[in-house]
Amino acid sequence: MRAANQSHVQRQHVFWALLCLVLALMPHASRFSPWLLVCFCTLAAWRVLGEVHLLPLPTRAHVWLWILKQLLALAAFTAIYISYQGQIGRDAGVALLTALLGLKMLELNRERDYYITMFLAYFLVVTNFFYSQTLATAAFMLLIVVIVTGRLISFNAPGSSLGPLRSVRLDSSYVAQAIPLMIVGFFLFPRIPGPLWGVEQASSAAVTGLSSEMSIGHITELGVSDEIAFRVAFDGAVPRAQDLYWRGPIMWHTDGRNWSAGDVGDGPAVTFFGEGPVYRYSVTIEPHYERWLFGLDAVTQFDGDARHTSDGRLLSKNRIRQRQRYTLESQTDFKFPTITDSERQAALELPTNFHPLTHRLADSWRATSTTDAEIVNKALAHFNREPFNYTLTPQVLRGDPIDAFLFDTREGFCEHYAAAFVTLMRAAQIPARVVTGYQGGEFNSLSDYMVIRQRDAHAWAEVYLDPLGWIRVDPTGAVAPERVSLGISRALPQRSRLPILGTDFGSVHLLRGVGDLWDAMNYNWSQWVLGYTPKRQQQLLEDLGFENWHYANLVFLLTTGLAALMALIAVLVLRSRPPRIDPAFVAYALFCRKLARVGFIREPSEGAVDFANRVSRIRADLAEEIESITKLYTMQRYAEVETSASQLIYRVRRFKPRKL
Amino acid sequence: MSTPAAAPTAQILITLNRKRVYIFPSKHGIMLAVMVFVILLGSVNYDNALGYLLSFLLFGLFLIGVLHTYRNLTGLSYVAGDAKPVFAGSDATFKVTIENTADWQRYNIHLAHRPGLSNRWRRRRSIVRAEIATIKPRSIATMNLTLAATTRVSLHLTRVRISSVFPLSILRAWGYFETPLQCLVYPQAIGQLAMPLDVHAIGESNVGVSQGNDDFAGFRPYQAGDPIRTIAWKNLAKQDPVLVKRFTGGGSSAVRLRWADTAVLGDTELRLCQLSHWIVEAERLGLDYALELPELTIDPNSGSAHCHACLSALALY
Structure with a gap:
């Protein structure tokens, strides 16, 4: 007190x-x-x-x-x-x-x-x-x-x-009871779109993912990262592995060593002429603090605050600062015929007095070819025929990087090949650009969606061939076709395999299962919690049978839901359990019966202590026993501290008064 | 309400139930509610899913708290109460016995005196101390509620508020017991007048004289007003406290404490205080004393029962 x-x-x-x-x-x-x-x-x-x-x-x-x-x-x-x-x-x-x-x-x-x-x-x-x-x-x-x-x-x-034990029990039941209310509140509280006041830009956030610049070596860092870039759930058919090109930033400009996007391709939307099957899917993207939205080439339908650029990228209105979900439609067979003058100019631009060897090679192809397509094929054949190697740990390129790569080291990964190929094409007067993005993806074994990780980052090329339009050419495929058809972790030689969770070979099946489970949980988390937007709430409401999304409906549902839950919990909490019979009381009753057998009957009005004193006065031989049992009993019943009744029960059982 | 200091009865007077328990957020609860609202507002603005989750979790704790706070109080019964008489100016302690018939423990039970709204402020100030108690399942607990007894006659504990903020202190549940409890308040035992030990004027019946000059009967401490001749000068010379020699005479030793003897004080309350003081003194000295009030006379006697009877007479005068 x-x-x-x-x-x-x-x-x-x-x-x-x-x-x-x-x-x-x-x-x-x-x-x-x-x-x-x-x-x-x-x-x-x-x-x-x-x-x-x-x-x-x-x-x-x-x-x-x-x-x-x-x-x-x-x-x-x-x-x-x-x-x-x-x-x-x-x-x-x-x-x-x-x-x-x-x-x-x-x-x-x-x-x-x-x-x-x-x-x-x-x-x-x-x-x-x-x-x-x-x-x-x-x-x-x-x-x-x-x-x-x-x-x-x-x-x-x-x-x-x-006591500490009871405190923990009370506490956990208390929080556990609040959780259903939390869930109802979370889903039914009317969601208001948009910020109520200005939200400042997240500036200090660590950025992983693609960037709007590419210098040789950049994608290696991504290549070893298991971080998830985005997840894709297909609604129906799934495209073939070799069609899984997820378009990202496009590199137009180069100074011979570094590539950058610039604003050449930022013009208004293009029209794709899609053919073949339509894939419907939703993408849940991890925050990357840029505006790119990744879609399967080529996106023909999209929703929300996004726009198509003239070079086929999908840009969000705002930077992706948190996990987001969007729905797309793509056709992997498509024609992409548009090119503007400025685009053509940028797609032919090369730094002057650079790459002399590359220029010589391209000029020789130009001299012996009649069409642009023939030059493209010659280049691919060159990569295939000559001893080019695909590796994530290439040698450092000294001097002119493109010449060094093409004629000296001849080992590298996607961005080396893409950059070299585009340089060759431009040298041969064929408009070309480097496209970065992701290639491939892995199905989660427990759930029906695909995971695209940072290590799936890829770079490929696009050339403009009259009259076909932009054509995707993946020079990496000419060197290591399995990179394109099987994904990156199979394309690498054994010794440079990726860290454990990224691998999918034999000995780590269990780990992979756990990893998949964790990822599946994360996926649902992002689907249902992080990606729970006003739009999804509307959908939920429609699924519950409400035609119009209206605040009044939500408020009605919310209050009904909360009230129903409260009523249920009230019944559980306030339910009166049948009185538990005190074990101390039972033991003492046995003690009294034993004494009654030897002639001492406790009066109804007699307290435990009085009774003990009365008996002890007559039976001094039992006095000690009686006193200790009575003491244990009174402590059990009346003391502030809670003790176990086991000692009392034990003593009463052993208590064997004999008649005199 | 009329029975003074009701004797403890086993009869249950009032049990708290759904209609008698009120719940409202406490000061801390309002603080938390404001915080939760801020979190919710922030979550809306930043579209932060976890922010939503936390605000609804805390909101859920709030709602669930209503049930638990209610559960902590409902089913408690006022069983009995008692208060020992006190002198005005001291603290009266009411012993209130509450029974928990349910099979769950009650925590943080708090009692307070809450008479009607009219003079709430004054009464609230009169609470000196209230205990907080835990009541075990199927047991009773006696709690002390201490009020300041300012004026004589009696202190009524008309309405006791029983409340609890368990478990989170964000909600307060409370209910009222209408109790018949009252505490008799004797007039304050103060006065400057000397006890009327000199009794010659009264006569010599066996109920009269409490002090004569005949036989030495011991010493008692000096009080202002004692006749100089009764002072024990020898003892004083030995630097003992000032003592007065006491003598018995007339075969009987009873003081008569009379209303009339206090006439010099004028004011009724002062006269009652003086009489109260005399009674306490007489009881302390072990004298027999009688009390004479205008319409009531109590025969000489001593002992706590007699003392109580005399003081009660003064209290209720």
């Missing part, structure tokens, strides 16, 4: 609150500047030492320490302002919150402070979501909510009246 009003928070609760804060901040640890981390830890340590009276805390009793604390606060805010250049963004906000919490730890004295701290621990979890929204983050959120809620429950059962 304790006094009700404004008591000081007990030491154990202070420690727990500190622990909760530290736990909630943990995912941020790697994102903070080290000084902030040191600052926070120092403040936490100060509080802990103060709590065990090894250091004074900055109360008004210690004016100098109090002033020191104020100065510390000022210093922290200034440091944050300077290190984030005065921008109140995501990172600065989290840093500021951390500094405030560090200072708050020093004045966690009253009940109110305790609650503020614990609620802020809930809030800290949110800051994490700006950086990561994976399943693991969700699990972490749940963990923090369970811990913080558990501590709040303990805090609200003062004294030791709530």
Whole structure:
């Protein structure tokens, strides 16, 4: 028992609150500047030492320490302002919150402070979501909510009246009951599209994936990454492996060494003339902080805020800052006849006085050929016939990279071949461009969708042949056809196979199964949680039988759903269980029966102690036994602490009074 | 309401049920609600799926909290109560016994005195201390509720608010017990007048004289107003506390504490306080004393029952 009003928070609760804060901040640890981390830890340590009276805390009793604390606060805010250049963004906000919490730890004295701290621990979890929204983050959120809620429950059962075991049970059942409500709220709360106020650009996010520039060697880094670029769920037929070209940025310009996209192909949409089967599919794309949307060549239908460019790319209106889902239609047999003058010019451009050997080779082909198509075939035949090697770890190209590759090292991977091929074509006056993107994809063994990883990044070429239009030419296929038909992990020699989760050969089947399961979970997570847009909500509503998506319908569904769940949980929670018979009571009744057999009958109004005294006075031989049993019984029944009845039961069983 | 200091009865007077339990977010609950709203707003703006999840999880905890807070309070019964009489100006402690008939434990049960809305503020200030208790399954708990007894007569504990913020302190459930409890408040035992030990004027019946000059009967501490001649000068010289010699005479030793003797004080309350003081003194000294009020006379006697009877008479005057 304790006094009700404004008591000081007990030491154990202070420690727990500190622990909760530290736990909630943990995912941020790697994102903070080290000084902030040191600052926070120092403040936490100060509080802990103060709590065990090894250091004074900055109360008004210690004016100098109090002033020191104020100065510390000022210093922290200034440091944050300077290190984030005065921008109140995501990172600065989290840093500021951390500094405030560090200072708050020093004045966690009253009940109110305790609650503020614990609620802020809930809030800290949110800051994490700006950086990561994976399943693991969700699990972490749940963990923090369970811990913080558990501590709040303990805090609200003062004294030791709530044992740790019961506390955990209560806590987990409490959170478990809230989860169905969470699910209903999540799906039925009316989703409003678009931001309510300005959202700043995520600038410091790490970028993986393709880029708008290509310098030889870039795709190698992607080539070893198992990170998922996007997932594709086909609605119906699946294209053949050799048709799985996912179009990305297109490289028009080159300085002989580096390739870049520029804005040549940014013109308005093209018309593809699709033939053959139509593939319908939805793509769930991972954030890459650019605007490209990947689609199977060639996309004929798309939805949402996207547009087609004149070189056939699909661009999102906004940067892809979080996982997104879009639906496309493609036809892998297509004609792409459009070319503008500026495009033709850019597609023939080569740096002057570069690649002399390449120019000589191209000129010789031009001299002996009558059509452009013949030159293309000659080039492919050249790659095939000459000893070119496909490897992810080529030698460094010195001097003129294209000449060195074509005539000296003769080993490389897709971008070497694509760049060399396009250079050859341009040298032979055939318009050509490098297309980057992904090639291939892998079906998840547990679920019906395809995963495209960063290591599936690929570069190929397109040449413009009159009158056919743009034709895809994959020179890598001429060297290593299995790269195109089987995917990258089979195209490589044994020793340079990819890290474990990327491989699919024998010994790691189990690991692959686990990996697939994890990925399947992630896929559903992104489908149902991250990709749950207003549009999907509308679809859900239609599936539930509501013709029109209307806020009123949603509000109606939401309240009905919540009320129904609450009623159900109320029945479960408030249900009165049949009274459990106290084992101590049963044991004592047996004890009384045994005494009754030897002639001592307990009066209805007689208390246990009185009865024991009465019997003991007459039967001194039993007195000791009776006294200890009675003591155990009264402790069981009336003491504050909960003990096991086993000792009592044992003693009563052994109690064998004999008649005198 | 009329029975003073109701004797504990086994009869259950009131049981909290659905109609008697009220629930409203507490101060902390409102704080959390604001925070959840901010999270939700942020989630809408940044289209953050996990933000939505967390805000609805916390919202769910809030809703579930209603059930659990209610469950912690419902089914509790007011069983009995008791309060020992106190003097005005001190604290009256009401012992309130609450029974938990259910098979789950009740945590953080808090009692408070909440009479009607009219003079709530004044009464709220009068709460000195309230205990927080845990009530085990199928058991009773006696909780102390301490109020300041400011004025004489009696202190009524008309309405007891029983409340709890368990489990998260974000919601407060409460209910009221209309209790018949009252605590008798004696007038404050203060006064400057000397006890009327000198009794010659009263006569010598066996109920009268409490002090004569005949036989030495011991010492007692000096009080303002004691006749100088009764002071034990010898003892004083030995630097003992100032004592007064006591003598018994007339075969009987009873003081008569009379309303009339306090006339010099004028004000009724002051006179009652003075009488109260005398009674306490007489009881402490182990004297027999009688009380004479205008319409009531209590025969001389001593002991706690007699003391209570006399003080009650003053309290209810």
